[in-house]
């Protein structure tokens with residue numbers, strides 16, 4: 001999966017605020033993502049994050 005910092009993705013599991021869109025802030029052992037609905041930041045283990053991504057909405061150039 002082609003993910004880089006700045007990519008917007010749709011997750012299978014929605015954030016408690018109801019939004020499914022997240023922006024990737026940091027990639028490493030853990031992914032740091034920001035909810036596009038409420039701007040909260042979340043840390044996820046890489047394996048979990050990759051499984052959770054449904055589709056890429058917008059890739060950064």
Ligand SMILES: [Zn+2]
Pocket residue numbers: 015016017018019035036037038039040
């Ligand atoms: Zn949210």
